[in-house]
Amino acid sequence: xxxxxxxPKFQVLKTGQSMTLQCAQDMNHEYMSWYRQDPGMGLRLIxxxxxxxxxxxxxxxxxxxxxxxTTEDFPLRLLSAAPSQTSVYFCASSHGQxxxxxxxxxGTQLSVx
Amino acid sequence: EDKVVQSPLxxxxxxxxxxxLNCSYEVTNFRSLLWYKQEKKAPTFLFMLTSSGIEKxxxxxxxxxxxxxxxxxxxxxxxxxxxSAVYLCAGSGGGATNKLIFGTGTLLAVQx
Numbered sequence: 001x002x003x004x005x006x007x008p009k010f011q012v013l014k015t016g017q018s019m020t021l022q023c024a025q026d027m028n029h030e031y032m033s034w035y036r037q038d039p040g041m042g043l044r045l046i047x048x049x050x051x052x053x054x055x056x057x058x059x060x061x062x063x064x065x066x067x068x069x070t071t072e073d074f075p076l077r078l079l080s081a082a083p084s085q086t087s088v089y090f091c092a093s094s095h096g097q098x099x100x101x102x103x104x105x106x107g108t109q110l111s112v113x
Numbered sequence: 114e115d116k117v118v119q120s121p122l123x124x125x126x127x128x129x130x131x132x133x134l135n136c137s138y139e140v141t142n143f144r145s146l147l148w149y150k151q152e153k154k155a156p157t158f159l160f161m162l163t164s165s166g167i168e169k170x171x172x173x174x175x176x177x178x179x180x181x182x183x184x185x186x187x188x189x190x191x192x193x194x195x196x197s198a199v200y201l202c203a204g205s206g207g208g209a210t211n212k213l214i215f216g217t218g219t220l221l222a223v224q225x
Binding site: 004035040041042043044045048058059090098099100101102103104105106107 | 117144145147149154155156157158161201203205212213215216217218
């Protein structure tokens with residue numbers, strides 16, 4: 001049972017480049033989300049989804065796009081990378097739509113130069 | 114604005130000590146308080162508390178919630194080096210769909 005799988009683990013981008021962070025879960029969880037973690041800021045919610053075809057914005061959505069075409073996958077797209085998006089990104093999922101008892105992926109360390 | 118504040122920011126203890134980590138919260142439409150442990154990578158779930166005054170326990174870890182005073186504590190007894198981690202507190206609230214508001218965490222270092 002893999003749980004929540006994120007790829008890549010590390011990524012370096014140049015300003016203005018775009019990329020997609022992949023997230024997949026095999027627990028049949030309805031709720032999936034993306035967080036970013038910055039020193040001194042705690043985990044902040046970027047976007048979340050309560051089921052296939054349903055997404056909504058979190059606390060810091062600007063510069064990011066998501067879609068949820070299947071229950072398993074929830075990719076995060078950076079449209080035009082900026083140095084302010086340098087961070088560690090976590091995908092997380094939970095059973096039901098509550099988004100409380102989260103299972104986290106192992107994270108993606110992203111650097112934007 | 115919703116916020117969760119944890120204290121202390123960090124602490125260093127010796128094996129066998131007992132520690133208490135604090136979490137205060139102001140979360141709109143509060144539903145639950147959660148604790149996570151973050152070692153090198155992903156946070157892992159520890160406890161979810163929804164009712165005041167009821168202690169949750171798992172081995173040497175325990176936690177309690179005070180909904181009147183808007184805080185929670187996480188206790189770790191007989192600490193071990195494997196308890197070294199960042200402990201995250203999060204408040205759950207919001208509208209139809211819960212959102213977690215995380216604190217910045219307490220870094221615990223347990224020395225042998």
